[in-house]
Amino acid sequence: MPAAPKLATFPAIRGALKFYQICSVITGVGLLLLCTEMVLKYTPLHVELFLGGSGGFLWFAQVIDRGDGLVSTGDGVNLSLGILIVHGWFYVVYLFACFRVWSLMRWNFARFLLLATGGVVPLASFFLEVRVARDVRRYLAEPAETEQRPVLVVDFGAQYAQLIARRVREAGVYSEIVPHTATAEEIAAKSPVGIILSGGPSSVYEAGAPSLDPGVFDLGVPTLGICYGFQVMAQALGGEVANTGLREYGATDAALTGSGGVLLGGQPGEQNVWMSHGDQVAKAPEGFEVLASTAATPVAAFGDDERCFYGVQWHPEVKHSDHGQEVIENFLHKAAGLPADWNSGNVIAEQVARIREQVGSGRVLSALSGGVDSAVSTALVHEAVGDQLTAVFVDHGLLRKGEREQVEQDYVASTGVRLITVDAREQFLTALSGVSDPEEKRKIIGREFIRSFEKVQSELVAEAAAEGEPIRFLVQGTLYPDVVESGGGTGTANIKSHHNVGGLPEDLQFELVEPLRTLFKDEVRAIGRELGLPEAIVARQPFPGPGLGIRIVGEVTADRLEILRDADAIAREELTKAGLDGEIWQCPVVLLADVRSVGVQGDGRTYGHPIVLRPVSSEDAMTADWTRLPYDVLSKISNRITNEVRDINRVVLDVTSKPPGTIEWE
C-alpha cells in the first residue's frame, strides 16, 4: 500500500473530496442521459431530442438510416448531441477530480483506473462515490481516535526546542516539534491540545525575524510562550517588545506578583530562574496579568486565564531554573487541563498502527546495527508487520572487535527476526581510500550503506522470485538528535551529517520507516524494555553507524583500523572490569593517524601515533560532559594500550564538554 497521507494535507483532502463528489454526481447523471439518448437514437425508435425549432419547445425528431449512417431530421438545438459533447468534456473534469483525491490519498494506481470507470460505466460513479467518501472520511476521522493529539512546540531556531518537547513528554503529555513557518491551517490540522512557542536567537522587532502566522492565536488552543516565544506572543497580541539595554544571562532572581496565577501558583514567591535574553516585553498585551518580574525585567511572566495564554521570559525547560518543570506542568495540567497519560506504551501502540498503515502488505528491510536504536525500531516494525520484515546488518569493516558475532547471535537469539549479514568490508574501504575530510567520509559511508541495502533487496526479490516487485521500505533507527545535528531542525546548523539522515544519497529509492525519529535515547530505551528486549541490548552504549571510520583522524585504512580496534577493545575491557559501563554514556577511542610523537620504549626511540580516550556522560547526546574516570583505571588503560598495541606510544585524555566539542572527533 502506498504511504499514508500527511496530516498537513487533511484540509486539501477534504476540499478534494467535496469537488470529487460533486463531479461524480454530475458525471453519473450525464452518463445516464447519454445512455438514454443512445437507446433512443440507435434502437428502432430512432429519435433525437430537440429544443425549439419546428416541433415546438421540446420534441423528438426522427433519425433516418440512409445506409451510410444516421441522419438527423430535426431543427433547433439538438439536445442529444449536446449531452454527448457536454458529457465528454465533463469527463475530463471528473478525471481531474479523481486524480486529486487519488494523489492526496496516495492510493495505488489500480484505484485511479477504477475511479476513471465512473464516467464510462453507467451507475458506477454513484457506487464509487459512496465508497470513496466512506474511505476518505474514515481515514480523516481515524487519527483523532488512534493518534495522540500533540502539544506542538513551535521552533524559532532554538537550541532547546527538543528539550521543551522532551520536558512535555516527561510530564506525561505527547509532544511534537513544528517549524515556525507552519501555517495556522497546518497547525490546526494536527489538532494540537496545546502550543508552546520556543526561544530563538532573533529579535522580534528586526526585519525578517521569524514570526508566527497570527491565525494560530485564533485557534483557541492553550499557548505558552518561552523567551523569544513570549516576546512573539506579546507583540502579536498588542503588547510591546523593546531593547532597553538591560540583559539577563544565567541565574536570575525572579519575584512572583501576588500568587503567580495558574502558571506559577504554589511556587516560592522568590525563585531562581535561568535567563538568556537581551530584549524584553515592555508592555503586556491587553487582558494579560503580569505574574512575575525580576530586577531588570518588570514583565517576566504573564497570563490571560480567559484565553489560556501564558508566557515566561526565562527558560523553564532547563534544569537550572529551579521550578522550571513545575511551570511546564502547571501550564499543561492546570491551565490546559491535560491529563498525564502519555508513556512508552502509547508510543508502541501508535507506531505499530502507523507502520501497518504505511507498509500495508509490502515487504520491509530493517537496517540493524545491534545498537539500541535500530534494535528497538526493528522490534517495533516486527511487532507491526511480523515476517514481512528482514533485518540487514552491514559489516562495513569499521566495526569493533567481536561486534559482528555479537549482533548475529544476540539479536537473533532474543527476537527470532530473520537477519542477513552483508560483507561489505572491501566495498567501504575502497570507497574511503584516500579520503580524510570528515564530512566526505560520512557522505561516502551513508551512500555505501544504501548501496548495500539495495543489493540485499535485489537478492531477496530474486530469491523469492516475487513477481519482480521491489522492497520499497527501509527501517532506520533514526533518533531526534541525529536529525537536529544533521541540520534537520528549523534554522538549526548542520553540525555533522549523521549517515542515516544528512549522509543519505540523493538517488535514494527506499521509502524510510523511522518510528523513533522524534524521540531521545532514554525514551527509546524505555520502549525497548516495554517491548521485552533484553537488558544487554537496551542498555548498550551508543556506537555511531560510521563506526571507527569517524574515529580515525586521517585516511581510513585496513592497517589503521586494526590498530584502533585493538586499542578500543582494551579500553572497553578495562572500563567493564572496573564496573563503569553504567556510569558513562560511551567512550570513543580515537586514533590520531596523521599525528606522530616521539617516545621511548625498550630504551629505543619510537615515533608513534597518539590514541585519545573520550569518556563522556550525557542525558541525550545533545550535551555532554567528560567523565572523571578514576586515575588507576586510566593508568591501566594507558599502560595496556602502549604495551599491547603496535605503533601507539602515547594515550591522551579528552577533557572537553559538548559544547564546545562534539562527542565523536569527526
Ligand SMILES: Nc1ncnc2c1ncn2[C@@H]1O[C@H](COP(=O)(O)OP(=O)(O)OP(=O)(O)O)[C@@H](O)[C@H]1O
Ligand atoms: N552496521 C550497520 N548495519 C545496518 N544498519 C546500520 C549499521 N549501522 C547503523 N545502521 C543504521 O543506522 C541507524 C543509525 O545508527 P546509530 O548508530 O545512530 O544507531 P544504533 O546503532 O541503532 O544505536 P546506537 O546509537 O545506540 O548505537 C541505525 O539505527 C541503523 O538503522
Ligand SMILES: O=c1[nH]c(=O)c2[nH+]cn([C@@H]3O[C@H](COP(=O)(O)O)[C@@H](O)[C@H]3O)c2[nH]1
Ligand atoms: O548513527 C550515527 N551516525 C552518525 O553519523 C553519528 N555521529 C555521531 N553519532 C553518535 O551520536 C551521538 C552524538 O555524537 P556527536 O556529539 O559526535 O555528534 C554519539 O553517541 C555518537 O556516537 C552518530 N551516530
Ligand SMILES: NC(=O)CC[C@H](N)C(=O)O
Ligand atoms: N533565548 C531567547 O529566546 C532570546 C530571545 C531574544 N533574542 C532576546 O535576546 O531577548
